[in-house]
Amino acid sequence: MNFKDTLDKNPIFGIVAKSAKAVGFDTYLVGGFVRDLLLERPSKDIDIVCVGSGIVLAEDVAKRGGNLPCNTFKSFGTAMVKFDEYEVEFVGARKESYRRESRKPIVEDGTLEDDQNRRDFTINALAISLNEDNYGDLVDPFGGIDDLKKKNIITPLEPNITFSDDPLRMMRAIRFASQLTFDIDPDTFDAITENKERIEIVSKERIMDELNKIILSPLPSYGFKLLFTSGLLKLIFPEMQNLYGVERRDGKGHKDNFYHTLKVLDNVAEKSDDLWLRWAAILHDIAKPPTKRFNSKVGWTFHGHEDKGARMVPGIFKRMKLPLNDKMKFVQKLVKLHLRPIALVKKEVTDSAVRRLLFEAGDDIDALMLLCRADITSKDGNKVKRYLSNFDYVETRLEAVEESDKVRNFQPVITGELIMNTFEIKPSKEVGQIKAIVREAILDGKIKNTMEEALPFMIQSGIELGLTPIKDNKE
Structure with a gap:
């Protein structure tokens, strides 16, 4: 099997072949790029193995490619040259041996056969020659082509x-x-x-x-x-393992939260490639095992699993070396809020509850609603249709309140600085209390987020806390 015609479509391989001849090293295209080429999957990472110094070959390629930068890693014997969107990594063929207490190999110079022997799977042990005498020939010692087909x-x-x-x-x-x-x-x-x-x-x-x-x-x-x-x-990931299983008591059971979580994850994956939204799907019910209780009248309950789950998120992220930044906070927010939208279905729910959800979710409200829809995993088609209809109603209410009040990510006009100046006080708990009172009043719809309505309300709230406003100097 020969891939010369395919290689000729990308000028990078011609440059590498010329350099290989110039430095006198047998050279091969190897690994994932070859696998993806055969699977017709796009790939921008190219791995080159030569029987010799990968750094020497890379430096010659960089020069022939138009004096491109060549990043060398001498301690590993590797180098990388970037051609536009392609990253080409060079390494000398090697053989490896291991000590039991470490996954770091003892590396020695080797042949192409040695290099293919150290590959993880047959589909990644494929190589294509870039040498003049057999340019484009496939080297497949372990039947990787057959395994790709199978x-x-x-x-x-x-x-x-x-x-x-x-x-x-x-x-x-x-x-x-x-x-x-x-x-x-x-x-x-x-x-x-x-x-x-x-x-x-x-x-x-x-x-x-x-x-x-x-x-x-x-x-x-x-x-x-x-x-x-x-x-x-x-x-x-023991917390996820703990979701597995169904417990029955007095003829009452609960769904298997492990398989439910996987279905929610797949549902999200159908709609979004966002890694952290997928993590929110994984963790949305993570606290069900520790919150599980049995009530003889209603059966199994998981009260408060959303709050406990949100509290578990930072610890899980820290232990698993995931980022403890805005990505973690995004996941934590969605876990905490994932039960809130469905509660808005009830006709008697006020606009205040809608405002609070919009305020707490902020710009992540659309991601939250996607997660909530993904959380519908019933096999009863009528039930799914009813739940989806409920979420349509919720989204209509969210849009109406947002259009009217512009409450998503709103910033109250009353600031801490204004409070301190008005009552001539220093930073204190009273400042935080007044800010919270004003914010709650805006979310409850008692006042609008305008200086005209919020300032008098703020002054009255301060007076009720025992503070005295100073007179306006302009009076």
């Missing part, structure tokens, strides 16, 4: 060795299966199960990188089911 994830060498040497490859196997909707070979999957505890030697950051790629896959539930079945989920 949609099969399998290791090139004995899987127990592969996963024991580098346990992150267990996560990568599940990630590729989830991204590509491939199966994992039974022996390979058994080896993941047998070696699952080895994941403990992998850094949280590397694990989360793979987990996030699973979450961003087209059908993320598939990856999570593989994590669950293999036993990895319990080790890397």
Whole structure:
């Protein structure tokens, strides 16, 4: 099988081939780019292996490419050259061996065969020659082409060795299966199960990188089911594992919150590629296990799971090395508010409740409503239709109140500085109290967010707290 015609469509490969001839190194296009080329998937990351110094080859390529910058990493023997939107990484062919207590390999110079032997899966061990005498020829020592056709994830060498040497490859196997909707070979999957505890030697950051790629896959539930079945989920994300199972008492049971969460995640994935909205789907019911109670009259309850879940989010993010910034706060907000919109369906609910939701959700109200719709996982078509109709009504109310009051992300006209100047006081708890009283009055619809209405209300509120306003100097 030869890919010369395909390679000729991208001038990068011609430049690399000329450099390979000039420096005298056998050179190959390898790994994920070859796999994606065969699967007709777009890819901008190109990996080049040469039998020699990857840095020397990269420097020659950079020069031939128009004196492009060449980033070298001498301690790793790698280099990277950027061609417009393509990132081309160069490395010398190598063979690896491992110590049991570490996933960092002992690296030695090697041949192309050595380099392909160290690859994680057969579909990633494919190579295409960039050498003059066989330019474009496919090198496939482990039947990777057949595994691509069979949609099969399998290791090139004995899987127990592969996963024991580098346990992150267990996560990568599940990630590729989830991204590509491939199966994992039974022996390979058994080896993941047998070696699952080895994941403990992998850094949280590397694990989360793979987990996030699973979450961003087209059908993320598939990856999570593989994590669950293999036993990895319990080790890397015990809170999610705890959602699994149905308990029955006195003939009353509850839904399996693990599979419900996966369905919500898939529903969100159909509508949005936003990683953090998908995380909100994963965590929206995360506190159901610790809040679960049995009531003989009504059955199982999970009262307050939204509040407790929101309080759990920072701890989960911190332990899993996820960002503790606005991304975490976004997830926390959606977990906390995910039950609020459905409560607005009742006709007797006032505009005040609508204003409060708009105020608390702010610009994230659309993401919240998407999550709420995704949370409908009933198999009863009539019930789903009714729930969706309810959310249509809620969104109509939200739009009407927002149009009238412009309350989303509103800033009260009464500031702390104005309060301190009016009552001639320093920063104190009274300033915060008055700001809160004014904000609540605006959200309740008692006053409008204008100086004309808010200032007299603020002065009266201060007087009721025992403060004395100073007279206007202009009087």
